Amino acid sequence: MTEKVLVTGGAGFIGSHLVDKLIDQIGYEVSIIDTLEPQVHGNTDHPPDYLNKNAKFYRGSVTDYKKLEDLVGESDVVFHLAAMVGVGQSMYKIKKYIDNNILGLAILFDILVNSNHNVKKVVLASSNTVYGEGKSHCDTCGLVFPELRPSDQLKRKDWEINCPKCGSKVKPLLTDEKSPCNPSSIYAYSKLAQEKIGLMIANTYGIKMAILRFFLVYGTRQALSNPYTGVCSIFSTRALYGKPPIIFEDGKQSRDFMDVKDVCQALVLAMEKNAANGEIFNVGTGLPITIAEVAEIITQKINPNLKPTYDQHYRIGDIRHCVADISKIKNKLGYSPTLSFEEGIDDLINWIKTQKKDIKEPSHKAMQELKEKGLLK
Numbered sequence: 001m002t003e004k005v006l007v008t009g010g011a012g013f014i015g016s017h018l019v020d021k022l023i024d025q026i027g028y029e030v031s032i033i034d035t036l037e038p039q040v041h042g043n044t045d046h047p048p049d050y051l052n053k054n055a056k057f058y059r060g061s062v063t064d065y066k067k068l069e070d071l072v073g074e075s076d077v078v079f080h081l082a083a084m085v086g087v088g089q090s091m092y093k094i095k096k097y098i099d100n101n102i103l104g105l106a107i108l109f110d111i112l113v114n115s116n117h118n119v120k121k122v123v124l125a126s127s128n129t130v131y132g133e134g135k136s137h138c139d140t141c142g143l144v145f146p147e148l149r150p151s152d153q154l155k156r157k158d159w160e161i162n163c164p165k166c167g168s169k170v171k172p173l174l175t176d177e178k179s180p181c182n183p184s185s186i187y188a189y190s191k192l193a194q195e196k197i198g199l200m201i202a203n204t205y206g207i208k209m210a211i212l213r214f215f216l217v218y219g220t221r222q223a224l225s226n227p228y229t230g231v232c233s234i235f236s237t238r239a240l241y242g243k244p245p246i247i248f249e250d251g252k253q254s255r256d257f258m259d260v261k262d263v264c265q266a267l268v269l270a271m272e273k274n275a276a277n278g279e280i281f282n283v284g285t286g287l288p289i290t291i292a293e294v295a296e297i298i299t300q301k302i303n304p305n306l307k308p309t310y311d312q313h314y315r316i317g318d319i320r321h322c323v324a325d326i327s328k329i330k331n332k333l334g335y336s337p338t339l340s341f342e343e344g345i346d347d348l349i350n351w352i353k354t355q356k357k358d359i360k361e362p363s364h365k366a367m368q369e370l371k372e373k374g375l376l377k
């Protein structure tokens with residue numbers, strides 16, 4: 001029998017790629033509920049052109065109990081991806097992030113507990129941001145989990161992390177799922193709350209649930225109109241307009257960037273494998289890359305004459321390093337990332353070139369808003 005799958009947020013960047021894989025590669029029936037958030041999709045009544053024509057699209061919010069209840073009632077599997085996703089923006093649109101992200105998840109689980117349904121699995125998209133600073137090593141104290149860098153340290157432009165025990169500089173390690181969570185934005189808190197509420201109810205009622213903590217994802221269909229997300233799309237769009245990437249701090253902060261195809265691989269494994277039930281998995285490449293390297297690779301590919309701007313600005317709440325330890329998902333689910341940053345990023349760049357006529361020249365709107373709120377220094 002064909003599985004019926006509900007993808008919340010399925011018109012978005014990651015969701016739409018997942019929908020394609022579920023329909024075209026696996027042959028499932030897919031329904032989507034998505035608000036078409038204007039910040040992501042522009043002002044429109046219609047789902048984006050890229051959306052799979054064989055998916056059933058419902059415009060609506062996961063906070064609409066009745067609408068979600070009807071869709072959950074027809075589904076065998078639910079992928080919960082609907083969310084507001086701007087880390088910086090969440091620090092001043094607090095209610096919006098709590099409403100969409102936490103209330104939305106609470107309603108989904110209320111339905112799973114109280115309504116008739118045949119849902120066999122729920123897969124939740126969480127985020128690396130739940131960790132805050134990643135796991136680190138101090139030559140004197142060994143393994144440590146540093147807090148966010150204090151503001152007086154950042155004011156001195158002293159970027160690297162100090163050991164929380166002895167104060168000397170630490171080296172970043174790969175962060176595993178057992179690392180303590182230390183969210184540093186409302187967005188990150190909302191993702192951690194989704195995890196905790198979901199797991200608590202799933203364990204209480206025997207609902208099968210898997211949680212994936214995505215690190216940073218890039219690929220085609222990443223919102224170009226949304227100035228609050230996606231450093232790769234921001235750098236690429238700027239470069240296409242002949243504008244250099246603007247780099248915060250000294251550019252040596254490291255991250256884990258992965259191709260959206262690899263995220264979809266992980267999502268499908270989490271759905272299919274019983275070993276995923278009740279578990280939390282990092283999804284990334286396990287390979288650190290600095291923001292300066294990201295800027296360099298992107299400008300080389302689009303406009304090698306551009307030199308990145310280093311103006312020593314920094315954002316309050318930004319972490320310095322966080323790269324995934326992906327041993328757990330490799331060992332338990334057989335996940336294996338297929339694309340390096342250099343290989344995967346070409347898809348995004350080539351796609352952005354085709355979109356250029358529709359994208360506005362990059363503005364400083366997001367930076368201005370952060371500045372006004374005192375979050376960008």
Ligand SMILES: NC(=O)c1ccc[n+]([C@@H]2O[C@H](COP(=O)([O-])OP(=O)(O)OC[C@H]3O[C@@H](n4cnc5c(N)ncnc54)[C@H](O)[C@@H]3O)[C@@H](O)[C@H]2O)c1
Pocket residue numbers: 008009010011012013014015033034035036037040041060061062063080081082083084085100104125126127128213214215216217218223
């Ligand atoms: N892109 C990344 O790097 C990344 C990293 C970690 C986690 N995630 C998580 O992955 C998921 C998908 O993110 P994305 O990058 O595809 O973002 P996106 O903004 O492209 O997609 C999210 C979709 O959810 C929809 N949406 C928002 N609120 C909704 C609501 N209340 N009801 C229904 N739909 C709603 C939006 O319209 C959008 O289409 C999110 O849960 C996000 O937290 C993304």
Ligand SMILES: [Zn+2]
Pocket residue numbers: 138139140141142163164165166167168
């Ligand atoms: Zn120390």
